[in-house]
Amino acid sequence: MADMPDPDLETAAAVPRLPDEWAGDTRERLQSAILLLLMAGLFLALPFVLSIGSVVFLPPVTALVFTIILAPLADRLSRIGLPGMLASLLAILIMAGGIVAALGLILQPAFAMVDQVPDMLAVVSRRFAEWRGNLAWINDFNRQLARLMGHSPREVVLASPSVIEQVAFATPSVVLEVLVTLLMTFFMIETRLRVQRRLAQSAHSANASVRIARVMRDVQDRVAGYLLTVALINLGIGVIVAGGAYAFGLSAPIMWGGLAFVFNFLPYIGPLAMMALLGLVGLGTASSVSVGFVPMLAFLGLHAIEANFVTPAILGARLTVSPVAILVAISFFSWIWGVPGALLSVPILLIIEAMLDNLGRPNVIGFLLGEPLFRPGSGLSR
Structure with missing residues (x-):
């Protein structure tokens, strides 16, 4: 009697086997997915950890x-x-x-x-009294609405320590x-x-420590070069603002130049704060509203020229940072660390971007479409 074929062996032979490279890709994607989930959890928990442990x-x-x-x-x-x-x-x-x-x-x-x-x-409130008078009907409408709903406006005063006490405690x-x-x-x-x-x-120039040192040196050169260039630009802005404050008759022109120098390190938010201060002092000391707006408008024109022409021409496209990333960094670090976090937000963003350029940027969208999770960094190919 002839040997009958084993059906189990035929079934096993009929099942296609995955190539070794496919199995390796599946394993790598599984590891990348786990890493992506860990990164997402770390990103969600990081603000609370940094805020609580700010000290x-x-x-x-x-x-x-x-x-x-x-x-x-x-x-x-x-x-x-x-x-x-x-x-x-x-x-x-x-x-x-x-x-x-x-x-x-x-x-x-x-x-x-x-x-x-x-x-x-x-002085500012007196000059804008006529403008507030034109909007008095809004307050009357709120009072009538509160009376119809049976609610009477109440003023709540919270006792808080004075500024001197807060400074003494801190x-x-x-x-x-x-x-x-x-x-x-x-x-x-x-x-x-x-x-x-x-x-x-060291005679061993190809080990991992030397490569890490090269990456850190590149990060240092890029970040320090950016901050030094921005500091020189801000110094020029401060000198021009000090001269303008002296020409407009504002008191302490060196102070105004120093404030412009410091505030310009905080993109978008700093110039807005500088404009608010110039507007307050101008309206509070000038003879008319139109004259009081001149220092603020002059600084606005100076900032527009610096932000749109001077800084991009000096820094170039290689060191240009995304405005959205800057605003997100400022809001994130000012939320967890207050004013020090706002001042440190741009340098921290520059350090992170420089390290990602050298070590590899996350490719989340491409990973969902089958690409690797990290793109190779430009610094590794040098």
Whole structure:
């Protein structure tokens, strides 16, 4: 009797086997999907973690930004023969001295101007009284509507500590955080100089540590170059604003130039705040409404020229940052860290974009269509 064919073997032979490369792609996509879910969960939890632990996370992030900004200066000081620790300390002292000098030029006249704000507001309210009179029917309508609904308007006054009390309570913690940030900056710069010196003496130039050092050096060069260029542009804006404030007869023109220099580091939000201050002071001190609007309109024209012609021409397309990304970064970091977060938002965004350009950008939409999750970074191909 002839051997009968085994039906199980025939069925197994009829089932097509996936090629090895298909199995590998499926495994890679599964790992990428798990990584994508982990990234989404981290993105959702990160704001709450950073907000609650701001005392822990804000100093190292600020120190990292300061390290990237001061690293070129520390490198120059180290090249002229200074020891690493002395170069790091001198770079921090130069930065601290510049900040203290700038705050002295800005804050001293600003405190004197704060005392004049109530008088300015009174003048502005008197000049716009006729405009408010034209909108008086809205208040009458609200009163009639509240009376018909049986509700009477009530004024609620909440007791809150004064500004002096708030400053007195916040000063010890602020001083402690500043000291911790400066110490972290010093050790980061000093450690970075020692690591660079050790890598330069290493004979193995193809290992992972050297490649990471190259990536970090590229990130540092791009971010520090961008911030230095923007600082020079803002310095020119500050000089022009100081001259314009002197020409318009505003008090403390150096203060106005310093405010323009500082506010211009905060894109979109900073110029709007500068325009609001110029409008308030102009309307509160000028002889008429039309004359009071002149400083604000002049700054608006200066900012339009700088933002649309000067900055794009100097920075170029390579260092241009998306306006949407800037606004999202400002709103995100100001939400979790307040004013320090708003000031750090653009440098943090630049660091993240520079690292993604070197290490690879997430390709979420392409991943859903079958492409890899990460595009290769431009810095890896160099």
